[in-house]
Amino acid sequence: MRQMKRLFKASVLLLCCLLLASCAPQKAQENTPVTLTALQYELENQVINFSDMWFYDQLEDETNVHVDFVDVKDADWVTRISLMFASRNYTDMILRGSLDTEEYGVAQHLLVPLDEYLEEHMPNYFERLSATPVGSMIPSSDGNSYYIGFLLSQNITTDGHFFINRSWLDKLNLSVPTTIDELTEVLRAFRDGDPNGNGLKDEIPYQATFDDNNTGIYNVFSAWGIPMNIDYVFIHDDGSIHFAPEEDGFRQGVEWLHLLCREKLLDMACITQGSNLWGAKVNEGTAGYFSYWRLSNTVLPAELAAQFECMLPVAAQGYPARLTRLSDVVEFGASLTVQNKNIPASLRWLDAQMDTETMLVSQNGPMGDMLSLNDDGRYEVVYVPETNELYSIVPVICGQFFAPAEYYERVYVPAPHREEKTRYSKMYDAADVLEKESYRTLTYAMPMTSSESARLLQLHTQLKTAIDRALVDFMTNGVTDESYAAFEQSLKDIGSEEYKAIYQAAYDRYLTRQEVAAQ
């Protein structure tokens, strides 16, 4: 009986507590602990369990939101996303990586439209988003925003810059080439002049990889005014979409590549070698010319890097140099699935990461040891681990980040190696050797319908194979009228016109929307 009384008293007490809790103000509900699940994108070389990361523990203390992470490696990301939506068993959030918001948001309605929540629940993000034009990239074709953007604007406008071995030039008493012909001559001199002085004819004047804009030979076409990129389309100055292999200078560019191969001015292995091997070869001290992201803090040892200097892209006669431009693009940051029953709490947790100091810590490491606030009120990197150690401390680029250029410059002092890259970018921009509008506008800024995306992917695969095969063939065997005509025809047969037209239509829609937004 006594136990019964105790039980009864305890029940009454519990009931009172529950009643009081239900009468508590709204603020108390905001602090109610919430547990969410998240599919978290993870780089291939990361071996960190996000659930155990110090950074997120601190975030949980701050927001009262606990997140159970499901870590997914880059290689598995797309498959896991597809499986998750197919299985109808969604996590509450999807963090970083990429997501087809047109398909899962517009077409399948599996993502939460976020516009109405942002101002109230994500004040940090909303303020920065409203202050940058790139925010217009986020809304999907139905006008809704299905994701929180990721923006890391560092005033970088170029992918690969051209570098030439200054010590070799000096040794051979040559100046930095400005035209394609001068460059050809310089390369020949490198090949024949034993500039590394080892008595061997082991110099490889131009060391490159194949199909990219960093170390790849795609950058060669900039000399003929073609900002060749991996999508093969670019936005002409007049606003029309151009297909790079159909440009006038493309054949001349190919023929020049054949000349380099024939005269062994270019490492023929560029058609098959990867970036690791490229780095190994450059480090052998046999290369005199290449394109690359920057010199410091790369695979190049400092003493070797010191021999090189950045040069502007050369131009062929009658053509302006046009290299691909990188632009600030808003990447995928986070989405909430329709299974999420705690939308305000989720957004609160995301916005907490957008707080300036928290955001910079998430990129650079904790305050004190790795980041500090200097006298002019800007955050400054104190120490950068040489290896990937940083990824075990903070999420770096796998976390949430939204920093438009102006804002980022105001709050952050970039590391020296990043300043180097910015310097090159400004140099190229000033020389007007970059395309006016970045080709990345076509892939990041313009919402495509699901069918358009699927068709583009199909066409791109076939076109890339045809172009790359033709490039290898032309570089090896040279170009004839017949072979080039056959190449052009093959591209048309695959559907290059349709490919271009899809981009053109999407770009036109994008421009119209921009105009409406401006009004």
Add this chain to the structure above:
Amino acid sequence: MKQYFRRLRSSAFARFALSYVLILAIVLACMFAYIFFYVEREVKENTLNSHVNRLSRIAYQHEDYLTTILNSAVQMGLSPDIQPFEFDQSPQKAYELLQQMAPYAVTNSFCDQMFLCFAGDDYLYSPSSSLPLEMFLNLVRYEHVSPEELQAMIRAPGAMTLLPAQRVESTLIDGNATDMVTILAPLGASAASSKGTMIFMLGEHVYRTMFADAIEDINNTYIIHNGKVLISSTDLDVPQEVILSNLSAGSAYHSDAITWNGEKWYLLNLPSSTWDLNYVTLLRASAIIQSTRRSMVSATLLVAGIGIVGLLVALLLARRNARPIREIASMLPCKEGVMDEFSSIQTGIRELSARNTDLITRLERSLPMQRHDFVVQFMKGRYQAREDVVAAAAALGMSIDRPYYAIILHGMQTQGDNQPFDLRKPPFDGIPGTAAFGVELMAIKAHLYLVFSDTREAIVRLAEVIHQQSTERYGHAVVALSDVQTDFADAPSAYLEAATAFDNRFVMDDSQLLSYASISTSIEDILPQARRLTDAIDQALSLRDHARLSGRIDDLLNFLRHTNMSAFAFRLIYNDAIDKLLRRHAVTYASGQSVMAYYDIFTLSSCQSIDDLDQLLRRLCASIIDAPVADATALVAEETPSVISQVADYMRVHFADPELSISAIAEAFEMPTARLSLAFKDEMHMSPLEYLTLLRVERSKELLAATEMSIKEIAAEVGYYDASSFIRRFKQMTGATPLQYRRSKEESNDAHADS
């Protein structure tokens, strides 16, 4: 102390506790026995089995990898799209080769690196890159294989070669340096027909994942190839040589116990059936023993815990079970000297049982009496509600809750068995839906059966069966049946109906069932005709015509025989007839002395049936018709009003007074009550009470017929305190209730009016 043990032994609690604890001890002993005899062996077997299962899983996964690698090498070697070339001669083919290798890279995604080298070519190709062999040898440094040895293996492909795990340094490999298992396979179906060599490099992490499992035991795991450790995972500091030297041959799984460094070890060896591989696990024997002991200690603690809980539960149960026994023992009469609670209960129960048996016997003996009382009480209408009646009957084992009931009176026999029929036995039990209870009514020398039934017909049928059985058994039967009733409150009426019918046994044909329903309800319907027939006899007497007289007497008797009338009506009629004949002819004929003998009360009261009347009437008529004319004065003298006549007159004046009683009349006429009654009966041939009732009933008849007074008002008007007494008397006298009488008069009046 001795007394203490004696008390303990006699305690119910001690007995229960001892029993439960004994059972618990047996169960625990069995569990302990199981632990000691089987757990050790089972724990060891389970431990070894779990490791064997783990080895099997590792073997399956590892050989699946090897098979995939070998198949890839064979398929690429046989592919027409992958043909040998020299990079310097055909760099374009290098690009195509990379495209061809891409699908194999997916198939062999568990490999960190995959390279192809054509015989006679100086390049290696991976799915994403190409590099000169010389550069490969410079960039990729093996810890235990020199570049020359590696080049020789690549250049001269033999059978599949597995290089044991070793540190490999290379800028081409993520992380720069890692432990790798390298597998070299000929590019083609066989070494002889190979086009070159395939190189597959599996990082240590692949094996680390493979070796990872849920077994927490500290152990060493080895994959042994060609007498060398291909790769291992080591927790125990035991040199590989010890393992290799103690590895016994065999094609199937076997475990060996080895001794090294003064300690005993278990070596589990799972040879591969398809590859020259052995999957081996080394376990410290002491760990298994320790594990066994841990299990035994855990199991023992568990059993001990169960034992303690069980003991507490046993004591609790013993206490709970002993308490009511103790209470029962204390409630029962405890004989001196009986210490044991169970014995006390046993003795007490025996005693109670004996008492109970006695009680039951006495109760059973008194049951018929109680039933008799119930029937009497029922007939007197002493129960307030139907539920009370049913409950009282049920308490006596009588099931009477049925819609219909009636009362049957069965006349007792003067000789032989006078017990009432047992209606529960054949042939009476063959009538379904009836319940009947019989009692003796010594006052009227009849058995009374109170019959309850589901149907009216069943009651009549039962009465007929009683009549039939009585006739068969005794040669004669008088069985009277009341009307079938539904309301238990009408039980007194039902009895009166049965009694009335029973009384009519003298004036009705008692060879049939005497049913109250067949009795004429009004004397007025009979009396005029009887008087007319009496007048006819009177005329015959006056004419002194014997033949005519006999005929007229027959007429009267036949009329009476064929009229169902009450005994009371019969008496009034024959009294009326005798009185009339005597008054007329006693004066005329001087035979008064003999004729007046018929006024003798005993003579008249002996006339109880029509046959009696037949004899009496014929003797009277014979006396009158044969007697000489007498002096009338003798009779005139007799007509002087007597005291009784004065009493009768007094009663006629005061009958409506409810206070009027025989004792009050006797007091008024200064006579003892008993003498007055006898004198009255002598003179009036009925008791004063009967006369008073007659006066009241006759007056009530007038009121019923002529007024609209209620029954209650009429009852008060004619001298009854309560209506029920009036109704009973009225029905007893007339055979009908007052209301029935009033209705019959109304119907009669209506009929006259119509006619």
